[in-house]
Amino acid sequence: MIIDTAKIKRRDNGDDNVIPLINIVFLMLIFFMVSGQVSKSDVVKTEPPKSVNDTRLSEQDSLDIIVTAEGVAYIGDVPVQIGDITSAIEKKLIEYVDLDNLSVRIKVDAELPVTELRSLLRQVRDAGLVRVSLITRLSERAS
Amino acid sequence: MLLDLDTVRTPARISLTPLIDVVFILLLFFMLSSSFSQWRQLDLPIPTAAKADAREVILVRLLDNDGTISIDGEQLSLMAGERLSEVIAARQGVFGIDVAEGVHTQSLVRLVDALKLAGAETVSLGGVLP
Numbered sequence: 001m002i003i004d005t006a007k008i009k010r011r012d013n014g015d016d017n018v019i020p021l022i023n024i025v026f027l028m029l030i031f032f033m034v035s036g037q038v039s040k041s042d043v044v045k046t047e048p049p050k051s052v053n054d055t056r057l058s059e060q061d062s063l064d065i066i067v068t069a070e071g072v073a074y075i076g077d078v079p080v081q082i083g084d085i086t087s088a089i090e091k092k093l094i095e096y097v098d099l100d101n102l103s104v105r106i107k108v109d110a111e112l113p114v115t116e117l118r119s120l121l122r123q124v125r126d127a128g129l130v131r132v133s134l135i136t137r138l139s140e141r142a143s
Numbered sequence: 144m145l146l147d148l149d150t151v152r153t154p155a156r157i158s159l160t161p162l163i164d165v166v167f168i169l170l171l172f173f174m175l176s177s178s179f180s181q182w183r184q185l186d187l188p189i190p191t192a193a194k195a196d197a198r199e200v201i202l203v204r205l206l207d208n209d210g211t212i213s214i215d216g217e218q219l220s221l222m223a224g225e226r227l228s229e230v231i232a233a234r235q236g237v238f239g240i241d242v243a244e245g246v247h248t249q250s251l252v253r254l255v256d257a258l259k260l261a262g263a264e265t266v267s268l269g270g271v272l273p
Contacts, residue, residue: 015159022163029170036177049252052260053185105184110249114242117251121187133184136252 042107043077044068049110050139061096062105063089063129069109071116085120089127103131185252187268199236200267203258206243208250210257221257228261237265 046068065085066074073082080088089104096102104124108117124132204213210221214234219226231238238258242251251268258266 015156018159018163022159022166025163025166025170029166029173032170032173032177036173036179038173038176039178041178048182049249051183051185051252052256053183053252055184055186057182057184106187108248110247110252112248113244114246114248114251115244117248130188132188133186134248134252136183136185138181138183 042066043074043079044072046107046109047111048107048135048137051136052139053136054138057105057135058103058133060101060103061098062103063092063096065104065106065120065124067106067108067112067116067120069111071112073120082116082120085123086126089124089129093127099128101131102129103133104129105133105135107135185255198265200239201234201236202241203238203254204241204243205246205250205254208245208247210250210253212254221254224257224261227257231258231261231263237267238263239267 044066046066064076067082071082073080073085075085075088075092078088093099093102106117106120106124108120121132201214205211206213206218211218212221213219214230217230219230221227240251240254240258255266255268
């Protein structure tokens with residue numbers, strides 16, 4: 001049997017070496033597309049407290065308040081003075097129609113003193129909203 | 144004009160490099176923009192005057208960030224899970240949480256978790272909420 005080795009060599013071009021690379025890259029791409037969630041990031045970075053509580057975020061309309069450990073507050077993307085949250089919420093409420101189903105989601109840093117959280121909650125109540133929830137991170141255990 | 148009609152034209156091979164470029168860009172986009180954090184929500188029902196709970200309120204005071212609490216004058220640590228379960232099991236009612244100055248939100252959430260895990264049915268943030 002005569003094997004024409006020259007013919008086999010000619011078919012082997014440079015692209016064949018990168019096919020395993022493309023396989024891996026495609027797998028990673030599919031993994032990130034399927035498992036990751038593309039969502040809008042917050043205006044500031046906060047580390048909410050860890051909790052074993054397993055209630056998922058509700059899908060209904062909500063007003064998001066973010067407070068960092070230093071006490072800098074934002075409603076959505078807009079910075080507000082920590083003392084003016086009541087009036088800022090009242091201004092914001094004009095945008096919403098169904099106020100009965102509007103909930104307030106508070107994302108505070110784990111290091112924020114509870115006294116600050118209490119004054120924040122008082123201002124939210126003064127604005128007339130009573131459906132309030134605190135955003136937490138899921139932790140594996142209770143520690 | 145001379146036409147070289149005898150040469151066999153080999154089919155042009157499609158290079159994979161532009162494909163890899165695009166796939167890499169897509170991969171980078173999804174790697175950088177996707178988030179894997181799992182957010183949960185802890186409902187904080189703000190009490191209104193109309194809703195008064197007639198049950199007995201057992202005051203749980205959180206003293207520091209290390210998880211020291213006092214229930215009815217007895218001081219114990221959240222780390223002592225069994226003792227906490229005994230104390231909780233001996234009492235029926237609403238566990239109302241009060242917090243000392245300077246305690247962080249993480250410690251408060253940890254206390255709520257520990258009380259629920261130790262068997263407390265109703266935990267109220269009455270001392271924390273306005």
